[in-house]
Amino acid sequence: MTIIADGGSTKCDWILLDSKGEQVLKTRTRGLNPAVVSEEELYIRIRENSELPTLFETAERVDFYGAGCGTDTPKALLTKILKSLFVNATSVTVKEDLMAAVYAATTEPGIVCILGTGSNSCYYDGEKIYRSIPSLGYTLMDEASGNYFGKRLIRDYYYQRMPEQLAKEFEERFDLDADVIKQNLYRRPNPNTYLASFAEFIFTGHEVNGYFYKLISEGMIRFIDYRIMCYKEAQSVPIHFIGSIAHFSVDIIRDCMKRYHLDLGNVIRRPIDGLLEYYRNNVLDVAESNSQN
Secondary structure, three states, X not given: OEEEEEEOOOEEEEEEEOOOOOEEEEEEEEOOXXXXXXXXXXXXXXXXXXXXXXXXXXXXXXXXXXXXXXXXXXXXXXXXXXXXXXXXXXXXXXXXXHHHHHHHHOOOOEEEEEEOOOEEEEEEOOOOEEOOOOOOOXXXXXXXXXXXXHHXXXXXXXXXXXXXXXXXXXXXXOOOOHHHXXXXXXXXXXXXXXXXXXXXXXXXXXXXXXXXXXXXXXXXXXXXXXXXXXXXXXXXXXXXXXOHHHHHOHHHHHHHHHOOOOEXXXXXXXXXXXXXXXXXXXXXXXXXXXXXX
């Protein structure tokens, strides 16, 4: 039995597959980003799910792909936690979410971008991924991500740059008391997820108005400038996008890419679905054929 997990800062999807690649279970936990969530809290978030503990002794393989798993320290932390929980698994691997994004989007060369709670990008040559710029997270980078747009909304509201009617609606949807905002940003865990929660305001309306269009376009242009055009292959391969922000902004992304003469590839809201197909076609079949040889 193989467990595949795709973990972001906001949520983590888990799928259990049998030896034939059939889905046995699909469940979800809160986000498991080891770069911003403490070890104790990571344990709590996994254990509080009612279904995962039933697999602690039966899972044979656990492959986790997650935000915050691109550097050694958080990667080692989550690996230790998963090994301590899934005690009989003979294989436990933790890889960065970019790998899951690539597997979900393409098997051919291309640039693969993540636009969710956070943002990232890489070039995939058909075998390996290459990052031109390391990600320094939500404080310094993460252009066009949920937390990027959340910050923009809050700033525009306080600087009175948000249209009056939208500002009233924003007040009705969120607690915008300055002390509450500062408490969540500087005193409580997961400030990136907190900021990203405000971004929902942009995508829940019936249409994209002028203010939202400008907001999203500016973020996308920054992302293209910093995280796509840094690859020399940008204008010769498709550009794929993964994540909810990309899914809801696809028309604006397409408009922004035209001025750079870029080719929009696949846009996938939930990478776990594409990851499932990748495992069925490329991983489990290989494992089965190897066992027969």
